[in-house]
Amino acid sequence: MKLINTFFFHIGQGIKGIFRNPIMSTASLLVLVCCMVVTGTFALIIDNINKNFEALDDVNKMIVWLDDAPEAEEGEESGESAEESKEENEYNLHEYDKKTEDAIKALEHVVDVVFMSKQEAFEEFKQSEGSDAEFLDWFDAEENNPLRASYRITFASDTDTENIRYIKKAIAEMGFNEENIDENIDLYDNLINVKGALTTIALWLLAVLFVISLFIIMNSTRLGLHSRREEIQIMRYVGATNSFVRAPFVIEGVVIGLVSAAIALGIEYYLYTQVISGVIRQYEAIVIAPFTDYLLVLSIAFAFIGVFAGLFGSVISIRKYLKV
Amino acid sequence: MIELKNVSMIYPNGNAALRNIDLTIEDNEFVFVVGQSGAGKTTLTKLLIAEERVSDGEMYINDFRMHRLRRYKIPKLRRSIGMVFQDFRLFDNKTVYENVAFAMRVVGARPSEIKKRVPHVLSLVGLAHRAKSYPDKMSGGERQRIAIARALVNNPDIIIADEPTGNIDPEMSKAIFELLMRINKMDKTIIVVTHDHNMVNYYNKRVIKIENGHIVSDTPAKAAPAPAEPEHADKEEEGAEQ
Numbered sequence: 001m002k003l004i005n006t007f008f009f010h011i012g013q014g015i016k017g018i019f020r021n022p023i024m025s026t027a028s029l030l031v032l033v034c035c036m037v038v039t040g041t042f043a044l045i046i047d048n049i050n051k052n053f054e055a056l057d058d059v060n061k062m063i064v065w066l067d068d069a070p071e072a073e074e075g076e077e078s079g080e081s082a083e084e085s086k087e088e089n090e091y092n093l094h095e096y097d098k099k100t101e102d103a104i105k106a107l108e109h110v111v112d113v114v115f116m117s118k119q120e121a122f123e124e125f126k127q128s129e130g131s132d133a134e135f136l137d138w139f140d141a142e143e144n145n146p147l148r149a150s151y152r153i154t155f156a157s158d159t160d161t162e163n164i165r166y167i168k169k170a171i172a173e174m175g176f177n178e179e180n181i182d183e184n185i186d187l188y189d190n191l192i193n194v195k196g197a198l199t200t201i202a203l204w205l206l207a208v209l210f211v212i213s214l215f216i217i218m219n220s221t222r223l224g225l226h227s228r229r230e231e232i233q234i235m236r237y238v239g240a241t242n243s244f245v246r247a248p249f250v251i252e253g254v255v256i257g258l259v260s261a262a263i264a265l266g267i268e269y270y271l272y273t274q275v276i277s278g279v280i281r282q283y284e285a286i287v288i289a290p291f292t293d294y295l296l297v298l299s300i301a302f303a304f305i306g307v308f309a310g311l312f313g314s315v316i317s318i319r320k321y322l323k324v
Numbered sequence: 325m326i327e328l329k330n331v332s333m334i335y336p337n338g339n340a341a342l343r344n345i346d347l348t349i350e351d352n353e354f355v356f357v358v359g360q361s362g363a364g365k366t367t368l369t370k371l372l373i374a375e376e377r378v379s380d381g382e383m384y385i386n387d388f389r390m391h392r393l394r395r396y397k398i399p400k401l402r403r404s405i406g407m408v409f410q411d412f413r414l415f416d417n418k419t420v421y422e423n424v425a426f427a428m429r430v431v432g433a434r435p436s437e438i439k440k441r442v443p444h445v446l447s448l449v450g451l452a453h454r455a456k457s458y459p460d461k462m463s464g465g466e467r468q469r470i471a472i473a474r475a476l477v478n479n480p481d482i483i484i485a486d487e488p489t490g491n492i493d494p495e496m497s498k499a500i501f502e503l504l505m506r507i508n509k510m511d512k513t514i515i516v517v518t519h520d521h522n523m524v525n526y527y528n529k530r531v532i533k534i535e536n537g538h539i540v541s542d543t544p545a546k547a548a549p550a551p552a553e554p555e556h557a558d559k560e561e562e563g564a565e566q
Contacts, residue, residue: 005434005435009429020417231415233413234413234414236399237407237413238402238407238478239400239401239403239430239431239478240399240430241396242399244399
């Protein structure tokens, strides 16, 4: 009962403290809101850049081209040699083969394998060219189709270049000519490097912003405490324990932190849905994630920053005044 | 009982505020501490409430071994001492009632206990009718009475008043001293640090004079009991916790 009384007394004192020092409370609140909004906006932008990189087509794809099967009329000798190579190799390197498809699918990091026949490739190309496809009238999908059949392989987006090389090598070992295997290792490598650099910069900036926020919070808390040092002295002289002195200030800091988090979340919502999305929507190629994707994580992060900054700021700042 | 044995207090800057002080103050005594500014009076009060630590010697307040007092025990010590300051040190944003009740809150008193005790103490200092007023709207004498009520509310054994009439007109000063005398009769030890020689001469109480960190005279009150020999053999720090 005694503890409950004291607890509610501290809560009351903490909340009263906020209104008793409105200027300092507002200053702390504004500083926290600014830091959270800057940090949050930066994090959201970085995450969207990353997501757009991941969404880029063909970056995590590999194409294995199939050579046309040798013509039968070319003679007995060549026919024999084709037969021989077929016997030597258990995979069909010229036509669709379920076994080949399954073998590729079984490779680590491969998530999908799609076979595209010569005819399908011809139709796809024709469609992609649209009205400029008139020159394709010279060709026929069945008769003199110049395009080749292929396996389109998709691997996991987090696959590193070493593993992509491993996939390529494994496919080559199945009998495919390495020249017939197309990948985007260089582009992929560059993207991974850019992503890595962006993430590193983002993390550093976030850390710096967080430290700056904390520093400002601590200073504004310290200023607030300085104006109330007599109050703390009185508490100490009447026999208050350190925790009793600290409690209302800590509660005050935490409440300010939580209110700041709620305000920052509201501002962030407006900024993201109205300002950032509005600007980015002008560029069709860039996809922007909905705010709801971030709502939970942002709420937790802001609440954590608010509570931590309030708690840490008040605990550190008050130490000096507890030496009375 | 308060006992200082060969106590010295030297500040970090090398200033020796008190040197080789031997002093015993019995329970329920009323003592004036006088001396010029910088003589060491304030340092003595600071030692008594553990705001400063003795540099050398031994010091005891009831069951507290002050020269070895752990930091976490300071609040407990201060709850057994009521402190009255020249500048009152009141919460101007709290009412008279809240100021006095706050001292009880600090020690974790129950609300029902606070409701009972605070009006009683306020009537004792003659401020029952001003319970809802704010200190900054009151006279110096009234403010000092609030401070005395706050010092008294947790029923401490000792009350230390540091220049309690320093900011009060002579008429009010007498009322404050009268109040302290009355409290002394409630079996409280009262230590008053003052410059007010008129009051010191008026009341026939023990007077300790400090100069340059030394006790230069210790004049007993005519009716004051003779100081007893110190007995510290059984004063263990553990005892203070019991």
